[in-house]
Amino acid sequence: MLEESAFELFLEQGYAKTSIEDITRRAGVSRNTFFNYFDLKSDVFWVEIDRALGLLPEKLALTESSLPPAHAIVEAFADCTAELGSGFVPWILTNFEAIGEPNELLSSAFSRFNSTTRVLKGFVSQRLNIPVDSLECQVIANTSVSAVAAAAVAWGKAGVSRAPLQSYLVHALAPLAEGYAHFRAIELPRTI
Amino acid sequence: MLEESAFELFLEQGYAKTSIEDITRRAGVSRNTFFNYFDLKSDVFWVEIDRALGLLPEKLALTESSLPPAHAIVEAFADCTAELGSGFVPWILTNFEAIGEPNELLSSAFSRFNSTTRVLKGFVSQRLNIPVDSLECQVIANTSVSAVAAAAVAWGKAGVSRAPLQSYLVHALAPLAEGYAHFRAIELPRTI
DNA sequence: GTATTATTTGTACTGAGTACAAGAATTAAG
DNA sequence: CTTAATTCTTGTACTCAGTACAAATAATAC
The missing domain is CATH 1.10.10.60 (Homeodomain-like)
Incomplete structure (x- = not known):
């Protein structure tokens, strides 16, 4: 392999x-x-994560429509990894300190960040009934994915006796759930 | 040039x-x-932004220590760009749709995301008196920088009659200020 | 066994990025 | 003004990721 x-x-x-x-x-x-x-040398790092992320759209679609988006996001991400088994811990998450930050890894990571935020923007747009290209969608998607990334890295770091990923996701996204509960589109003023 | x-x-x-x-x-x-x-071809995009980001540590240090971190972050970022003049709009922010997402741009963007989150982690750790390598610091830093990035992109897109960046920053980071007001470190459970 | 299809491989290439020494330009000192 | 030192640019050569395409090989179907 x-x-x-x-x-x-x-x-x-x-x-x-x-x-x-x-x-x-x-x-x-x-x-x-x-x-x-x-496609790229650094793609070797993402095989398992790509498989998990590939499940995201359907997992989001399966969440209760009454669930606040942040809760739905936690559930969807947790379901993605649950479906891939309890032994599922991508190599890069446990070894990224050894790998460091080569530019090729940064570009492939950001590429996946962008594609994941695109998925979440669509989901948030539909769930909150706001335009997909609004600042609000972009902010919710960007912050959710970056919180998930932080949780995933911490989870990977925690070692073999780590708690389930969902605990980390819940902890990382709880403040966002609270903060975005009343987050509404506003008309940003234009200068005269 | x-x-x-x-x-x-x-x-x-x-x-x-x-x-x-x-x-x-x-x-x-x-x-x-x-x-x-x-150092890299795509570094040409970041000259102005690097200059602004270079001011961030001192701008953060200048914020009132009683200010909640998210408010301080808004103020610091706004001060960074204010110091570089009202005409300051980095070329990449108004042209990134034309540029698309070449891997070189993604890697240089993520490199700056990482270095900015490192600055913010240090600030949040000091301000909230929590360990700098905690999940909480990482989440606050990651989500703050990604919200700032979303706001900056939206601001760049808004055209020549755009509101000041600070309006966008306030809007993007307000939910985070609210969500992180009571965000505390917890001991994530370990499996037996 | 032959034909077709799928996959691997060889060859050649572009261009980002790196290293280093030579050449040119600029500055400083006498 | 000349010479020496320093700084900066440039030329040359290289590695290696990534690309293209055709030839070779392996696998499958009849």
């Missing part, structure tokens, strides 16, 4: 010093085969 | 189709000169 080879080499010699050629040689395939499975 | 040449070319032919060689040729210098001024 390319990911396993990649993770071994990243720990042995660091992300930057590990070339795609190294990874594919370790896996016993050609360099170009890598690009049959991944 | 390298930035001006870059922005002209990005609009003429797109980010991906504009090489560093193109930019430096347009500016009348050698390709390697580019790297005397910038």
Whole structure:
């Protein structure tokens, strides 16, 4: 499996010093085969997370329409990971300190941040009946995803006896649920 | 100015189709000169924003210690941009739809997100007297920066008759001020 | 066994980013 | 004004992620 080879080499010699050629040689395939499975080198980090995030739209759709959006978001994210099993802990969450912040990881992380906020904007827009391209939707989506990211990283860091992810999500998003309970669109003034 | 040449070319032919060689040729210098001024190609987008963000630590330090952190954050960010003049509107904020989401922009954006959250984590830790590496600090910093980013993008989009950035910041961060008013560290349970 | 389809691989390429030394321009000192 | 020192630009060469495409190989179907 390319990911396993990649993770071994990243720990042995660091992300930057590990070339795609190294990874594919370790896996016993050609360099170009890598690009049959991944668009980018850093995509190896996201296989499990992408699988979980892929479930998000349907999990959001399944939440009770009377539930406040922040609660629905917690439930949806928790359901995404629950469906992938209790042993599900993405490698990058437990190893990101070893990996550091190479630009390729930053770009692939932000790419997923953006696609996740797009999903949440649509959900919030529909649930709160406000325009999807409003500042309010963007803020709720941005802050929710960044809180989820912080919770996920903390959860990954907590070690093998960690509490369920949902505990972390609830704790991280509770203030947002409270803060956004009365968050309404306003007409920002224009200068004369 | 390298930035001006870059922005002209990005609009003429797109980010991906504009090489560093193109930019430096347009500016009348050698390709390697580019790297005397910038670490990365996409760094051209951030000159003004980096200047503003560079002021953040001192602006945060200047806020009243009795001010709730979210209010202090609004004030500090607003002061950062106010000090750089009323005409200060970073090119990327008004042109990011034209630029799209090239991986290089995503990585440089996330790099600045991370460094800004580090600044805010330190501030929140000191102001609320909680450990800087706690989930609470991370969540407050992450959500604050992502709300500021959403506000800044909306502000950039609003056109030449836009309200002051502070209006957008206040609106975006008000729910966070409310939500974090009683946000305290808790001991997340460990599994047996 | 042959034909078709799917997958891997080889080759060649672009361009961001890096390193380093040489050349040119600027500044300082005598 | 000349020389020396310092600063900055530039040329050359490189690595490696990422791309394109065709050839080779493997797998599948008949």
